[in-house]
Amino acid sequence: MKVTSILGLMILSMSMTSYEIMDITNKLNTTNLGLRVMEDPEKAENNCPNSSSGCLIRTADGEMTIYLKNFTSSMDKDISLFGLMFDAYQLNEFGNIDVLKTCRMKLAYAKTNKYRRASGILSQKC
Numbered sequence: 001m002k003v004t005s006i007l008g009l010m011i012l013s014m015s016m017t018s019y020e021i022m023d024i025t026n027k028l029n030t031t032n033l034g035l036r037v038m039e040d041p042e043k044a045e046n047n048c049p050n051s052s053s054g055c056l057i058r059t060a061d062g063e064m065t066i067y068l069k070n071f072t073s074s075m076d077k078d079i080s081l082f083g084l085m086f087d088a089y090q091l092n093e094f095g096n097i098d099v100l101k102t103c104r105m106k107l108a109y110a111k112t113n114k115y116r117r118a119s120g121i122l123s124q125k126c
Contacts, residue, residue, distance in 0.1 A: 033088045036065045037081070044069040056084045056091075064088050075115050079122075082109050100126065 038044070044067035048055035053076065054068040066084045071077035083106045087097045103126040110118040 033085065033092055034062075034064060035085070035088050036063075037068065038065055039068045041068070041070045043067055053080045054084055056087045058091060064091065075118060078113070079106055079110055079115065079118050082106060 044054055047057055047067045048069065052069075053071060054066060056064060056066050058064045066081065066088070068077065068081065071080070083102050086102050086105050090097045090101070103122065107119060107122040107126050110122055
């Protein structure tokens with residue numbers, strides 16, 4: 001009985017995560033967020049930490065720009081861009097970024113899009 005209850009809760013949380021991803025994905029577009037995306041590795045190198053694959057910068061006047069570095073795969077780029085756009089969403093909605101929430105949303109996004117390698121890495125990280 002206990003195992004059945006736990007399994008039911010896992011399935012429910014997975015379906016809720018899928019719904020949450022779909023709901024958030026609808027809100028994550030550059031127009032709604034007032035966001036620019038710069039796919040310029042040189043500018044990203046100048047604006048982002050060395051350890052990152054990209055970053056979100058908000059200027060004093062509130063303009064937000066995502067800078068992206070080079071990626072080894074389209075999957076990595078897709079997940080990184082999703083995470084940075086989710087960060088922009090959090091800034092717009094709540095005024096701060098919860099890095100754990102971003103990590104969990106990236107994990108859910110990776111699972112929803114069947115990015116198995118990224119799902120494995122993110123599940124250990126989050």
